[in-house]
Amino acid sequence: MTLFTRTLAGLWLACCSSLALAQITVEDAWLRAPVAMSTSAAGYMTLHNQTGQPITLTGISVSPQIAAKAGLHQTLDKDGLMSMRPLPLPLKLAGDETLAFTPGGKHIMLSGLKTTLTAGDTVTLTLYFTDSINQTVSFAVKAGNTMQGDHQHHD
Ligand SMILES: [Cu+2]
Numbered sequence: 549m550t551l552f553t554r555t556l557a558g559l560w561l562a563c564c565s566s567l568a569l570a571q572i573t574v575e576d577a578w579l580r581a582p583v584a585m586s587t588s589a590a591g592y593m594t595l596h597n598q599t600g601q602p603i604t605l606t607g608i609s610v611s612p613q614i615a616a617k618a619g620l621h622q623t624l625d626k627d628g629l630m631s632m633r634p635l636p637l638p639l640k641l642a643g644d645e646t647l648a649f650t651p652g653g654k655h656i657m658l659s660g661l662k663t664t665l666t667a668g669d670t671v672t673l674t675l676y677f678t679d680s681i682n683q684t685v686s687f688a689v690k691a692g693n694t695m696q697g698d699h700q701h702h703d
Contacts, residue, residue: 580692591656616660
């Protein structure tokens with residue numbers, strides 16, 4: 549490959565990968581600082597598909613230095629008894645659909661925490677979609693009301 553075509557190829561990749569990323573937006577991404585001794589933490593975000601096409605969420609990952617596992621869960625309220633189960637994946641989002649992960653609803657779960665997360669920290673997670681689309685998202689760690697937590701039963 550000549551220098552010229554290599555440069556063009558590089559520009560092409562830079563252009564189009566960032567373009568694709570700009571069309572799936574994540575807002576209000578935060579993780580609730582876990583209580584002392586807890587080995588799991590819940591996270592929330594608003595995912596907005598602005599690609600104009602259906603996209604399919606297939607999973608989430610976390611650096612192994614932070615936690616053993618990242619998962620997507622949903623909270624179920626059965627007769628006042630809160631429980632949760634893995635969110636069925638893959639999960640399709642229609643063009644322009646917004647999917648909210650909120651306390652008491654769908655949420656992100658880090659389990660097997662290997663580090664202390666305190667308010668003010670930032671944790672980077674990666675969301676995976678079909679068609680080799682992935683997106684890293686910065687989650688701000690915030691103190692939260694643990695009484696309205698989703699998973700007291702976790703530990
Ligand atoms: Cu959970």
